[in-house]
Amino acid sequence: MDKGKETERGKALAALVKSAREETGISQRACAAATGVQVSWLQRMELGQFDRPDASRMARLVGFLPIDPEKLLEISGDYIPNELPDPRAYLRTKFNATDEEISQFDEYVAQIERGRESRKAKPKARKAANKKVAKT
Numbered sequence: 813m814d815k816g817k818e819t820e821r822g823k824a825l826a827a828l829v830k831s832a833r834e835e836t837g838i839s840q841r842a843c844a845a846a847t848g849v850q851v852s853w854l855q856r857m858e859l860g861q862f863d864r865p866d867a868s869r870m871a872r873l874v875g876f877l878p879i880d881p882e883k884l885l886e887i888s889g890d891y892i893p894n895e896l897p898d899p900r901a902y903l904r905t906k907f908n909a910t911d912e913e914i915s916q917f918d919e920y921v922a923q924i925e926r927g928r929e930s931r932k933a934k935p936k937a938r939k940a941a942n943k944k945v946a947k948t
Contacts (some may be wrong), residue, residue, distance in 0.1 A: 819863040824887045826860035832877035833858075847872040874898070880905045 833843050840858070844851040849869045857873075858864055874881060875898030903909040903917060 819860070821861040821887060822863045824876045825862065825865065825884075826858050828879060828883060828887060829854075829873060829877065830858040832873075832879045835878055843873075843876070847876045849873070873899075878905050882906070910930070 830893070833840070836843075836847075836882070840854050841851050844854045847869075849872060853869065856862065857869075873879065875883060878901070881902050900914050900917070902908075905916060
């Protein structure tokens, strides 16, 4: 994490974060509390003091604020955070998804996860059944 000296990338990231936060109408303090970042870090971020901000903190901001992940990657250039943004935030930002559409997305993901869990459980059930048959 480079900090202190303002750079063009730092200024562009700062403008992106600040405009997204202001668009939501929340204070730096409220944004920091909602995302789990320190207020002082967010203040320095919005001043452009981070050329390569901490990826986990940026991921939390992108997951909470209406930040276009593609725009973030465009500004970041060769610096690509290790974590992906929350898919709900991406859908809201990229496709203007409504709360109802986000709920449908969440249900679809839950269905996929339930399917994976049941597929994992089936081999275990088969092994248990085969052990019972082998014992008799």
